[in-house]
Amino acid sequence: MKEFKVEKDSVEESYRWAYGWRVVDGKCSPPAMNFPLPDFVQARIDWASHEMQAGMGLTFQGAFRALLDIDDEKSIREDWECWGLSEYMPVSDKYREWLQDPILHDIRRVAVMVGFIYA
Known part of the structure; x- marks a missing residue:
C-alpha cells in the first residue's frame, strides 16, 4: 500500500484557497485575493476567464471542463x-x-472553481 504524506501547511493552504474569505474595507474579498493561488494555476484560470469574458459562448460548464477535466485533454x-x-492552453x-x-x-x-468564479 502506497503511503502519502501531506504537510500541514499544504492542507491549511489548500483550504484557505477555497474558504479564505475576508472583509476588506467593508467589502467581501474572495479567497484568491487574500491567498493567491500558484502562478501556474492562476494562469490557467485567467486563460479560461478571458475566453468567457469575450462573450463567445464559453459557459461555466465548459470552463470548468477545461480547468478540471484534464484527463480528457x-x-x-x-x-x-x-x-x-x-x-488552447495545454495542461x-x-x-x-x-x-x-x-x-x-x-x-x-473547489479552489479552482472559486478562483474562476471570482476572477
Whole structure:
C-alpha cells in the first residue's frame, strides 16, 4: 500500500484557497485575493476567464471542463479549437500534478472553481 504524506501547511493552504474569505474595507474579498493561488494555476484560470469574458459562448460548464477535466485533454482541445477565440492552453505537468494531488485533489478543485468564479 502506497503511503502519502501531506504537510500541514499544504492542507491549511489548500483550504484557505477555497474558504479564505475576508472583509476588506467593508467589502467581501474572495479567497484568491487574500491567498493567491500558484502562478501556474492562476494562469490557467485567467486563460479560461478571458475566453468567457469575450462573450463567445464559453459557459461555466465548459470552463470548468477545461480547468478540471484534464484527463480528457484531447477532447477538450478539439472542442476548444472549434469555438475558442484564443489558442488552447495545454495542461502543464505542474498543473496536472497539483490538481490531482492524491489527498488534496477535491479541495483544490473547489479552489479552482472559486478562483474562476471570482476572477
